[in-house]
Amino acid sequence: MAELLARITSAELTEWMAYEQIAGPLGPERLDLLHAITAATIANTARGKDQPPYEPRDFLPRWDQDAARPEQDWQQMLAKVKTLNAQMHGTDTRPREAL
Template identity: 40%
Template structure:
C-alpha cells in the first residue's frame, strides 16, 4: 500500500491517535530508533572522553528537514553570487 492509499483509508482521528502514541513510545520507524540509539552512544563516548562542551544526542542526529529559505533569503543568495561572479544588475530605463 502506498502513502496515498494509506492516507485515504486513515481518518484524521486515527492519524491523531497514532501521532499521540508515537510521542509516548518514541518513533515507529525502526531506522529512526536506531539513529537515536547511535546518537546516545556517540554522545556518551564524546562526554566520557572529555569533550570541551557537553555533547547532546541531537548533536549526532541527521537533520532530515531543514528550514526552507524565504524568497528574500534566496534572492539575497542570488545577488551575492551575482556580485561574486562580477555580474551587474540592469535596470529598465
C-alpha cells in the first residue's frame, strides 16, 4: 500500500476503488465477458430443444451488488469517505472552511 500511495494520491485511489465497485475489476481480470460467452456456448450445446437459448449476460457476474442498499444522505457518505481516508492515512485537501 505504501508503494501504491507513493505513486498516486489517496483521492485518486479512492476514485479508482469506487469505479471498480461499479464497473467490475480492471485489467486482465476483466475477462468476465469472454468467459460468459464461452459459458453460454457450452450451456447452449447441452440445453434441450424446447429451452430458450442462453445469452452471455446470463453468465455475467453482477459487480454492483451494493446498488440494493438504502440510499444514504450526504452526511453519511462523507462520514464513510472520512473513515476510508483515515484508514489509508490520506490527507483531507478540502479548504479549511469546508471542514
